[in-house]
Amino acid sequence: MVTDDMTIVFGGDAGQGIRSTGLGFIKANARSGLFPFGRQDYKSRIRGGHNFFEIRVAREEIYSHTEGIDLLVAITEETVTEHLEEIVAGGGIIYDEGLDVDPEELKDNGVEPYPVPLNRIAMEEGGAKIMANTAAIGAIVGLTGFDLSYIEGIIEENFAVKGDEVVQNNLDVARAGVEYVDSHGYSANYHLEPVPESEERMVINGNQAFALGAVAGGCNFVSAYPMTPSTSILEWITKHSQELSIVTKQPESELAAVNMAIGASHVGARALVTTSGGGFSLMVEALGLAGMTETPLVIAEVSRPGPSTGLPTRTGQGDLMSVVHASQGDFPRIVLTPGTISEAFQAGARSFNLAEKYQTPVITLSDQHLADSIRAVDPGIIDMEGVEIDRGELLTEEELDSLEGTYLRHEFTETGVSPRALPGHENAVYKTTGNEHTEKGDITEDPEIRMKMMDKRAKKAETALENDIESPIAEGPEDAEISLLCWGSTYGAAKEAIERLPEKGVRANLCHLRDAWPFPAEEVTGFLDGAEKTVLVEGNGSGEMKKLISQETGRVVDHEVLKYDGRPFTPDYIVEKVEEVI
Amino acid sequence: MSEDVTIADYQYPTQPTWCPGCGDFAILQGLQMAFADLGLKPHESLVVSGIGCGSKLPHYTNVNGFHSIHGRPVAVATGAKLANPDLNVVVTAGDGDSYGIGANHFLHACRRNIGITHIVEDNRVYGLTKGQYSPTSYKGFVTKTSPEGAIEPPLEPLPTALTSGATFLGRAFSGDVKHMKEVIARAMEHEGYSLVDVLQPCVTFNPGRSYDFYNERIYKLGDDYDPTDKQVARKKAEEWGERIPLGVIYERNMPTYEEQVPALEDGPIVKRSLDMEERSGVSYGEIKKDFT
Known part of the structure; x- marks a missing residue:
């Protein structure tokens, strides 16, 4: 059977151009109308050490990678030994003929050997060994029947800065790769055929989608300390900071980053802080300051597995409890847990409105898998034009001009939200403080005011829950035997798992929480009460969302499928574990 | 000097909680006088503070105030200045805030030359927590957490700031409000980061650094002193002992961070x-x- 849903893995040492080759191939796939999903697996080092880039390509939109490799491209022998067992029946390996690989042994393992003189082609046609990657792409095109013109287009774009000669050399190498495969009669049982008249796609990862949401959402200030896997948000915005007039600052520490953002926000900026779990831990005291002073604050916490340095370049969902509860005392916050490119974009765009409407911290909890996985999407879901800016109860210049009497920064109101003036207007000279304070912002220890102020701030969470917290996404048949619950990046694999479970004779549905706090208890309770058997699927060791659900709904999810090996869920893994539960 | 702004514009009804005789009263007054002298209206400034006795200062004057957390006022002020360079941004914080828990921000503010005025209420003791040694406490200082005497020598704020790239170093004494006001005013006029280290007795917890102690040692730099000479400034910044210089010790015009x-x-x-x-x-x- 010829399949049009296949997984290709490029493997080699760090520094061998694995990532850029993979990215180029993804762009070519997307332009041809196919839907690629790319994922890089790398270690915390700059050069050396095995790493790989995995690309799943399908004719229809996909939300996850999957297990099993159809085609392995091995630049090193280690790639072959590392991945041999993952190759599916009928799959094969493209490798340089100079590698110490025994084709007969591969055949005995049910794997097709595709030796290609990648290095020789690179040297003879291109004059440089680094073009072996390009030769490999040519070989893939030859094997899969993909249209070379898309690859040629990418080569022309990517190497344009290096001059016509380099472009031409790479084109020659790619063509020679195709020809070699064709002339040796290599064939495979998968096919990458362009989709005719397909719409233009965007190729984007979760961090980039969040960044686009943020700039469309009015972000004009970023202070962040580099921390994997959050850094690419800071880098992308910084790269465009001059043309977009966004102040970006990489300061001396995470403590500086969050406090600078609070200072900037206090005077009216839409300020963003990006970090991961370790950096977030350092910011917790300031989080309370933002809560107490009612300063809007937007944080993107792109998590990785802890504790401490943990697995710095890998993925995990172990920071949910941390971002929901990290605090001195109680104050309202909003936590968004996007699971798709669309949701990551929306989180970036919504955060600044939510932060200003509720004058409190808004945290987007993402993870390495969502952050770094590259997907092709319909540009319509990155609807930057459609983002509306809502500054909530911010007093306008005209309102300030006509302000009479003493301005009360922390005025008691029905919604808990007080009209906010930015410092700088004659009619609203005011102070605020991390100490408990009066409506005016003066320090107080009066027990009655204290109670009222706590209630006022807490009220904002209720108002937010009523007006702005998105309901969980429910998918699949209502009369399912198994109901999965998930949040964040696990959604993609869970979504595909419920589509595959019927093949195993299991009717399944799911509930995906894209907004986690204030907790949408009513909807989740409804889902749980209507479900036969429930399974929480999440990427941490203790079932954090499972506990949160119990805390907020009084219901106990029946089973849990946890994964905390630093690698993302696959649909295959979820299906297998769900079968065990039944 | 502006005709329309006076110190009365900066009056605020809240009574300070400081001990009688505390140097913070003079710092508050000096700051108010400097604002008035420069013709700055209360809404044109933002005073950011940390935690400690002196950090309550914004609550006692009519000005925009952000009373933050321990160690972080310089970072908060930097963010505010970057977002709105039109504001006159001032930090008032103690020696613990500035040179202890927040020392990292202090060092980087110096080299960054961010346009904020950092007034350090340097009483060389932790007062609000009722008497523990601070980063600028003298070696041998006996406190509740150093019963045998502090082991470490004090951090030297001015040489540290100079080495870190600060473009304005001032020192004032809370026993001389008029002079302090002049130093603070010049600091606020300075484009870029300005440090004013104010020698301030804590009459309750640091009797060894009393008004008498300072009065016997301080002297004001004269009109003939050239604060633009870095080598001379370094010597003056390091001068500490029998004689302690007051005034603008160093000033150099360099591009500010925000203008770049x-x-x-x-x-x-x-x-x-x-x-x-x-x-x-x-x-x-x-x-x-x-x-x-």
């Missing part, structure tokens, strides 16, 4: 549109093209 930020070339971001296309002239379509 490309995104601020067309004015404070808080005064510009939040709509990306409107603000930058770059269309969403152009941005999205990066990803096709």
